[in-house]
Amino acid sequence: MPPRDGRATLSTVARSAGVSVTTVSKVVNGRPDVGAGTRALVESLLAQHDYIGRRSPAAEGSPATARIEVVLEGDLNAYSTKIIQGVLDAGGEAGIGVAIGTQAGADASRPRGWARDLAAAGRRAVIAVVDEPPSTDRAALSRAHLPLVVIAPLNPQRERVTSVGSTNFAGGMAAAQHLLALGHRRIGYVGGSSRSARDQARMHGYRAALEAAGVPVPDDYQRTGDSRYQDGIAGGAAQLDLPERPTAVFAGSDETAAGVIEAARARGLRVPDDLSVVGFDDTEVARLTSPPLTTVRQPLREMGGVALRTALRLAAGEKLDSHHVELATELIVRGSTAARQVGGGADPATR
Amino acid sequence: MPPRDGRATLSTVARSAGVSVTTVSKVVNGRPDVGAGTRALVESLLAQHDYIGRRSPAAEGSPATARIEVVLEGDLNAYSTKIIQGVLDAGGEAGIGVAIGTQAGADASRPRGWARDLAAAGRRAVIAVVDEPPSTDRAALSRAHLPLVVIAPLNPQRERVTSVGSTNFAGGMAAAQHLLALGHRRIGYVGGSSRSARDQARMHGYRAALEAAGVPVPDDYQRTGDSRYQDGIAGGAAQLDLPERPTAVFAGSDETAAGVIEAARARGLRVPDDLSVVGFDDTEVARLTSPPLTTVRQPLREMGGVALRTALRLAAGEKLDSHHVELATELIVRGSTAARQVGGGADPATR
DNA sequence: CTGAAAGCGCTTACAG
DNA sequence: CTGAAAGCGCTTACAG
Numbered sequence: 001m002p003p004r005d006g007r008a009t010l011s012t013v014a015r016s017a018g019v020s021v022t023t024v025s026k027v028v029n030g031r032p033d034v035g036a037g038t039r040a041l042v043e044s045l046l047a048q049h050d051y052i053g054r055r056s057p058a059a060e061g062s063p064a065t066a067r068i069e070v071v072l073e074g075d076l077n078a079y080s081t082k083i084i085q086g087v088l089d090a091g092g093e094a095g096i097g098v099a100i101g102t103q104a105g106a107d108a109s110r111p112r113g114w115a116r117d118l119a120a121a122g123r124r125a126v127i128a129v130v131d132e133p134p135s136t137d138r139a140a141l142s143r144a145h146l147p148l149v150v151i152a153p154l155n156p157q158r159e160r161v162t163s164v165g166s167t168n169f170a171g172g173m174a175a176a177q178h179l180l181a182l183g184h185r186r187i188g189y190v191g192g193s194s195r196s197a198r199d200q201a202r203m204h205g206y207r208a209a210l211e212a213a214g215v216p217v218p219d220d221y222q223r224t225g226d227s228r229y230q231d232g233i234a235g236g237a238a239q240l241d242l243p244e245r246p247t248a249v250f251a252g253s254d255e256t257a258a259g260v261i262e263a264a265r266a267r268g269l270r271v272p273d274d275l276s277v278v279g280f281d282d283t284e285v286a287r288l289t290s291p292p293l294t295t296v297r298q299p300l301r302e303m304g305g306v307a308l309r310t311a312l313r314l315a316a317g318e319k320l321d322s323h324h325v326e327l328a329t330e331l332i333v334r335g336s337t338a339a340r341q342v343g344g345g346a347d348p349a350t351r
Numbered sequence: 352m353p354p355r356d357g358r359a360t361l362s363t364v365a366r367s368a369g370v371s372v373t374t375v376s377k378v379v380n381g382r383p384d385v386g387a388g389t390r391a392l393v394e395s396l397l398a399q400h401d402y403i404g405r406r407s408p409a410a411e412g413s414p415a416t417a418r419i420e421v422v423l424e425g426d427l428n429a430y431s432t433k434i435i436q437g438v439l440d441a442g443g444e445a446g447i448g449v450a451i452g453t454q455a456g457a458d459a460s461r462p463r464g465w466a467r468d469l470a471a472a473g474r475r476a477v478i479a480v481v482d483e484p485p486s487t488d489r490a491a492l493s494r495a496h497l498p499l500v501v502i503a504p505l506n507p508q509r510e511r512v513t514s515v516g517s518t519n520f521a522g523g524m525a526a527a528q529h530l531l532a533l534g535h536r537r538i539g540y541v542g543g544s545s546r547s548a549r550d551q552a553r554m555h556g557y558r559a560a561l562e563a564a565g566v567p568v569p570d571d572y573q574r575t576g577d578s579r580y581q582d583g584i585a586g587g588a589a590q591l592d593l594p595e596r597p598t599a600v601f602a603g604s605d606e607t608a609a610g611v612i613e614a615a616r617a618r619g620l621r622v623p624d625d626l627s628v629v630g631f632d633d634t635e636v637a638r639l640t641s642p643p644l645t646t647v648r649q650p651l652r653e654m655g656g657v658a659l660r661t662a663l664r665l666a667a668g669e670k671l672d673s674h675h676v677e678l679a680t681e682l683i684v685r686g687s688t689a690a691r692q693v694g695g696g697a698d699p700a701t702r
Numbered sequence: 703c704t705g706a707a708a709g710c711g712c713t714t715a716c717a718g
Numbered sequence: 719c720t721g722a723a724a725g726c727g728c729t730t731a732c733a734g
Contacts, residue, residue, distance in 0.1 A: 063462070063468055064420075064450075064465075064468040064469045064471065064472035064474065065472040065473075066417045066448075066450045066472070069415075075436055076432045076433075076435060076436045076439075077432075077635060078429065078432075078635060081427045081428075081429075081432050082427075084427060084451070085426055085427045088427075088451055088452075088453045089453075091453040092453035096453065097417075097450055097453060097472065098450065098451055098453050099415075099417045099448055099449065099450040099451070100435070100439060100449055100450070100451055101439075102439045102440075102442040102443035102447065102448060102449050111414070114415075117414055117415040118415045120415065121415035121416040121417070121448065121473075122416075122472075123415065229638060229639055255639065258639040258640075258641070261641045262641045262642065262643070264641075265641045265642060266642075284428060284429060284636075285635075285636075285639055287580060288580055288606065288609040288636050288639065288640065289609075289639065289640070289641065290609070290612045290613045290616045290640065290641055291613065291616060291617075292613070
């Protein structure tokens with residue numbers, strides 16, 4: 001009986017190639033004893049027929065078969081690690097295997113048949129921890145009937161892509177309000193790109209809090225660039241070297257905040273005595289800085305879990321209420337913020 | 352021809368159960384038309400023989416089929432992340448898919464048939480980032496013909512397990528020699544458990560360097576516990592509160608070092624002016640402390656890559672030259688170490 | 703409830 | 719380099 005689902009068998013392909021099943025089998029298994037022309041012909045027909053071979057009943061049933069593919073941008077870091085932890089946790093609970101994309105190249109250079117291979121290997125959905133999913137990837141996944149969920153994209157609303165994020169605007173507001181409540185009035189911002197709606201929301205939350213409190217926000221107190229350690233050092237340096245330097249800085253990520261702390265230390269300024277610093281994310285970094293970092297927690301693990309469950313729901317053909325969900329951020333107060341010093345902001349050399 | 356690798360087939364199980372292949376097939380597929388007693392018998396024999404069914408040539412061919420399972424202990428952290436990055440990189444180069452174990456429970460509580468399920472899902476080998484692979488896991492993997500490679504185990508030589516580590520003794524020596532060269536004579540150690548050969552090697556490397564230089568190593572300068580941030584705070588605090596506190600501390604991990612830096616900061620001591628600190632690992636943490644951390648680099652990415660290639664070699668049935676390989680550590684000098692201050696070690700309040 | 707028989711998809715030793 | 723033939727592991731319609 002031929003496979004009901006219309007999947008190609010060796011004999012389908014052999015017939016259409018006009019060769020024997022034996023020969024097709026050899027090509028599939030990469031045996032050397034096949035003529036070059038024959039091999040090329042058979043290979044093209046295998047691809048045309050989307051041949052994926054006989055399914056293994058064992059693998060079908062196995063909880064170890066990876067159902068979810070996690071796609072990353074660049075290297076793993078403290079941020080993506082927490083998200084992945086959440087995906088793994090939720091996968092473990094659901095009895096679902098999770099594979100991490102081994103990206104030989106960048107997203108731009110996915111191997112041919114990438115999405116089809118994922119489907120053939122048993123994936124049911126893809127979770128991407130990326131700023132912007134390339135449209136080529138989205139098209140390929142859609143052809144392979146693999147739903148995609150993006151975690152914390154730069155511009156969640158712009159694309160018609162299912163995504164999970166957090167309340168960036170509220171987080172930025174909470175950070176600034178915390179600093180205002182500590183008596184700070186000169187509050188700088190060092191954050192991510194202005195092309196990112198995500199980072200814009202954080203910055204505008206900060207601005208909204210300051211404006212509501214009647215506190216001015218000079219242009220040179222707002223610095224946007226990338227969100228890495230080096231950007232924190234550069235942005236922190238620029239602000240701390242101002243004639244009227246801020247007494248507090250809200251950084252758009254924990255890494256950036258670590259850079260700001262280092263910029264302060266390099267200038268002999270103490271955190272939090274001379275400078276309060278608030279980060280964003282609450283990755284492992286926030287626990288390890290000196291002092292430990294006050295930060296706006298993004299529930300990254302939870303976001304990973306929501307992404308996994310959403311992905312499974314899409315794979316099961318369910319409809320979603322909304323294609324974008326945001327989880328609440330929360331201010332975590334640690335040791336990097338303190339009440340504004342009397343006379344704070346003076347040059348430490350004059351003390 | 353029966354499978355060479357000794358895997359059970361339906362007929363193996365049928366013979367040992369004294370029933371037909373048909374009946375065994377029905378049990379495997381959960382068909383209802385099998386007597387309860389027969390089903391129970393067959394099921395127990397399937398388990399006994401570790402039956403995993405025939406391999407799917409389909410999934411065989413797909414580069415997306417996860418061939419390697421990475422097993423973790425507890426949550427992902429900066430350390431395991433770098434290793435996994437190395438595994439992913441090497442997997443990408445080899446065109447090999449990598450899955451991360453979704454451990455619902457701890458290692459102790461692997462689900463029944465764990466290793467068998469992995470084999471059925473196409474895994475060829477397992478890489479464990481764990482202190483000690485439980486013998487139950489090792490037995491299960493061996494029955495499922497899945498080779499195991501352990502990365503940086505506590506006691507690499509003790510077990511007959513293939514493992515990849517780094518030159519811990521040499522690393523400890525390099526750290527201490529660096530501090531000695533900077534003029535330090537009161538050099539403390541805050542490191543991992545004394546039950547761990549890995550941590551012992553680091554400590555003895557440190558001791559060897561000090562003894563070779565004729566520098567005494569008082570007992571209360573050597574503190575062992577766990578290797579986390581909190582242990583660094585506690586260990587750092589204990590040493591910094593000594594009547595004659597060290598002017599430099601070698602910490603057994605970057606996290607511990609971050610804790611020592613925090614203990615110093617909490618006491619108003621500046622790093623590196625009042626206290627030099629050397630870490631171990633060179634994870635992302637080392638870049639983000641203030642000041643950036645001088646540390647002994649373990650080539651964690653490379654170790655992940657070597658583990659992957661070793662695992663594939665074992666899966667292909669190759670013999671290894673050695674069941675344990677160590678990659679070289681290397682001292683990375685950053686900002687947390689400096690020449691001993693003239694008068695260094697005095698209470699800062701008296702300056 | 704059980705299993706002999708037929709048949710599928712695939713692989714391989716071997717003849718040409 | 720190619721494929722007919724034998725055979726493996728598995729499934730299923732069917733006889734008892």
